[in-house]
Each structure stands twice: as structure tokens, then as C-alpha cells.
Amino acid sequence: MQRLIGELNAGDQAKPDIIHLQQTPLLNRGICLDFKLLEAAKKAGVPVLHTVHNVLPHDSGDHLRNIYGQLYNGVDHLICHDITAAHRLNEEFSIPLKKISVIGHGPLFAPAHAPKEWEIHNARRLLNLPENASIVLWQGIHAPYKGVDVLLEAWKLALAQGLQDVVPSPLLLIAGSGPKDFEATIRLAAQHLGGTVRADLRYIETRELPLYYTAADILAYPYRAITTSGALLTGLTYAKPIIASRLPAFEGYLDDRGNAILVEPGNAEQLGMAILCLLKSHAAANIGNVGGEAVCYLQLKSAALKNTSRYISWGQIGNDTVAVYQRCVASSRR
Missing domain, CATH: 3.40.50.2000 (Glycogen Phosphorylase B;)
Incomplete structure (x- = not known):
């Protein structure tokens, strides 16, 4: 992450079209490198997308609520996996629904058929x-x-x-x-x-x-x-x-x-x-x-x-995610 931050701050010509954050383990430990990435990406004109797998980290109570509120309001767009999570983001963190896309999750692995x-x-x-x-x-x-x-x-x-x-x-x-x-x-x-x-x-x-x-x-x-x-x-x-x-x-x-x-x-x-x-x-x-x-x-x-x-297939999940990428990139270039 530090290398990416450095490249964005240096104005590297080969900058990414979009940055997609999936997990934020450093943030859970009070290491706020993610915010430096958001700052560098904004400076470089690169949109940042974050997938909210859990509205707040498991077993964390409310002690990370403020820091995740900063993250959710700081990125350009959020993906979550059901409408309940979308409404929580809207109601608990004041995230506009237009800034949230709901894309289902898929199985981690699957059999070819029901077991015989x-x-x-x-x-x-x-x-x-x-x-x-x-x-x-x-x-x-x-x-x-x-x-x-x-x-x-x-x-x-x-x-x-x-x-x-x-x-x-x-x-x-x-x-x-x-x-x-x-x-x-x-x-x-x-x-x-x-x-x-x-x-x-x-x-x-x-x-x-x-x-x-x-x-x-x-x-x-x-x-x-x-x-x-x-x-x-x-x-x-x-x-x-x-x-x-x-x-x-x-x-x-x-x-x-x-x-x-x-x-x-x-x-x-x-x-x-x-x-x-x-x-x-x-x-x-x-x-x-x-x-x-x-x-x-x-x-x-x-x-x-x-x-x-x-549930939906990983193929459909991929297509839906790419569509969100395209909308975010198009919006950032207006």
C-alpha cells in the first residue's frame, strides 16, 4: 500500500483507473494508512471503491464506528451485499443511497451437484x-x-x-x-x-x-x-x-x-x-x-x-462489479 501511495503522490503516469478496497485489517488496529491512500488517490484523480463485507468489524462493538464512518464517507463508492446493509450505511453513517451498490455474495466453493x-x-x-x-x-x-x-x-x-x-x-x-x-x-x-x-x-x-x-x-x-x-x-x-x-x-x-x-x-x-x-x-x-x-x-x-x-453466480457478480467500476471511472472524469 505504501508503494501505491508513493506512486500516486509522485504523479506516476501509469496510475490505476480505480482502486478497490476489499479488507481493511490495518484500520481495525488503529493504523490509518488507508486514509493516506484515499488522500493520494483523490490528489491523483483516481476513484476509490470499498466493499463493505461487514458494516462494522466482528466483535468490535462501537469503538471503531467513528473511524469506519470516516472511511465510508471518504471513498467514492461503496458495495455491500444486501439491501439491509445498504440501509444501515445510509441511516447510521449518512451515506447517500446513490453512493451504494448492492451486489450479492457468492459461495466460497460449491459442488457440481447435491451430494449423492x-x-x-x-x-x-x-x-x-x-x-x-x-x-x-x-x-x-x-x-x-x-x-x-x-x-x-x-x-x-x-x-x-x-x-x-x-x-x-x-x-x-x-x-x-x-x-x-x-x-x-x-x-x-x-x-x-x-x-x-x-x-x-x-x-x-x-x-x-x-x-x-x-x-x-x-x-x-x-x-x-x-x-x-x-x-x-x-x-x-x-x-x-x-x-x-x-x-x-x-x-x-x-x-x-x-x-x-x-x-x-x-x-x-x-x-x-x-x-x-x-x-x-x-x-x-x-x-x-x-x-x-x-x-x-x-x-x-x-x-x-x-x-x-x-444466490447469484460469480460470473454475474463479476459483471455487476465491472459495471460499478465503469460508472465510477466515468463519473471521476467528468
């Missing part, structure tokens, strides 16, 4: 997972806002409500890395929940991640808050029933009792009941039932097969 039975069995074999287990998957980089602690408490409550009596082999699979103290908390909780929780707490390579999604029966997103979730978009591509928090960023992709069960964020009791009911339904469907208790799981799974209609 043999692919599910193969994924479980490669991950050394029980073939006949009813598996709920949480996958990601651990952080407080993602609600793993709520999920573990919910699992504990489901067990207390007789989960193992109605589901032969329930398994909560937590996969991903995070801060050491956070991992230690998860390991301890998993130990207290016996053999019903498996914690794969490590960096999982991209080539391995599809195995986890393929192996699962249900995907869990117990987030406390989120603006955009590539993890959810990825989960949608695997056509699995989902249990998630009732958040605006999720409700654009999930219909309660349609392709998902939605619960209030942070509510372990609701989440535990959803887990118990859906795993019970899955167990009934797994032995060939198509009515009664099996209906809930089968209906969600059927709806999930249509998830591809709920």
Missing part, C-alpha cells in the same frame, strides 16, 4: 466419521460472534431432553481453527459432552472442506450477528437442511420451515429444541419413513435442492 449417497459415505470414510451417525456440522474460523458456545450449550440441552434416546448416533461436528484460548474452551466442553461431539480444531485445507459439508446431514449457523456470510452461501450449495439464527443477512437466503429452521440469536433453548426436532426427523427419514416425524427433515431437504436459485 455414495459421495456422503465416501466423505465420512475419508474423515473417519461414523457411517450411520446423524451429523450436525459447524464449520469456520472460531470467533465469538459465530456462536459456537451457544451451539454447545444447545447440544447439551438437547442431550438432556433425550436426544440419544430418539436418535441412535447423534454427532455434533465442529471443524475449524481459531484462537488457542477459544479452542481450549471448545475442547473442554466437548469432553463433558462425551462421544457426541467431535472437535476438529485445526486449519482445514481448502481441498478438505468439501468433505465436511458432504458428510453432514444438517448445517448449523448459530451466529449472534453478521452482515455477510460466505460460509452460509457455501452451505446452501450442498442442499442440506440448515439451522440458523434469525438474522437479516440470513433471512435473505433462508425461509423458516422452508429450507431452514430459524431461531433467535443467542437463544440456546430454541436452538437445542430445533436440533432435537430436526435430528429426530432425520433419524425417522433415515430408516425409510416418509410420513410422520420424517416429514420435517424431508421437506427441508426438498426445499434445499432449490437453493441454487437463492
